[in-house]
Amino acid sequence: MIHITLGPMRYVNPEQDQLGRDHVGWDSNMDDAALFRANRGCWVLGERADREQYALLSAQGIVRQAIEIDGLASVAGGRRAIEGRYLEAGHPVYDAYVGKPQPVAAARNPVTYFDSPHAARTCGCGCGAPVTIGWFLTGHDQKALHDRVAKVGTVHQFIEWFDRTYVEGEGTMASRIVSIAPHANAKKACSAHGVGADCAALVADVVLRDAGSEHVEWAVCARWLKENADAEAWLRRHPVEAARLGAV
Template identity: 40%
Template sequence: MIHITLRKTSLTNDPTDPLRREYSGWDETASIEDNWKMNHGYFSIGERGDRQQYVAFSYGGKVVMVGRIDRIVPARGKPGKRIIEGAPLGPGEPIWDAFVGKPTPEKAVGVRNPITYVEEGQAFGRQCRCGCGEVVFESDFVRGHDQTALHQRVARIGTIREFLDWFDAIETDGRPTIPTAAATLTATGTIDLTVLDGEVQMSFTPAGSPS
């Protein structure tokens, strides 16, 4: 997806503007359609832009508009500049609902070039896969948290040796046996044992407990 950082509305003062605009930039009082007309060109967009389906515009630290790209054409009288032809999208469109109102993509913050490219699936981050709740960009884990996630899963099996034995069993015959510790019951009651799809479930009800 192409990402474009917009400035505040200003007069173009350019009689050769191929879009015949009087001004450009984000106008908070204008409609999405009018803002699209003011800001869909012209820009220095390379060949990479031709492979993109959407364009997002940011202003004031958040995404304010997204649009569909039909094609990108040369701007007449502006060598090296191009115009995005397409249409703005609105609420209810998945791409709009996913991006508009969210913070400007991290990789575009502080960059002098107003044109950047972001992956649509990772533009605004996702939670670290270790479960800590922190947001990461273009990665699965906060730095070092991959080890946290790994050790959490090893601990569910037991020791590292037990984990290796369990994993090797999967690799060998696909019938792993999860190691368990011995337990001695010293109370009177009823044990319910259920085997379902290869998973064993056991519950113990002490004598005298309400059913």
């Protein structure tokens, strides 16, 4: 798990800051959203950071925030910024660390790492086996790849689908799931199937990021969640959110 030690809040020039911030650091008056915006970057994060699921922000010896990591975005100077979301009470990582003494000794480097039982991940193929290094057990990455190819069809069909979906020149997929939560927004029709499909009750709100927008909000039916491979994979990687949907 990544551990980042914050200093007192200080003002910076938003025209010079790589994330456009006007302040960084910790202050007792900050709420969770402000703390995340001010301190998700820009940090020197080595190769180990790519294997971590969570980060803790500490100040004055106390853990102030726990973050679930979706990815690490590169910024100038070899530094990176965390993309993800801050956790709230009820999540096991939040409950284990936030508001408690920081789990690592003070060090000159603000970024440190430690092994946590709450940061164990399971194999990315979906088999459920624990992994401690990387994302897959040996050989399971190939299994995961071939399983997904088979869902599309032949290898040729998969390549055709990929070429249609991949945004040429952007280096990104056309859309990426950022979050899935129980339906609460104002949308009345399924965003995936449209009004004419007459879908059953909407069950989830899905936030997507694509080449055209950082925030696209959908409302979807249960059928879309079951049939969409990306949604299925996202929920496997986020069991807490999957449990919330299951309780609705």
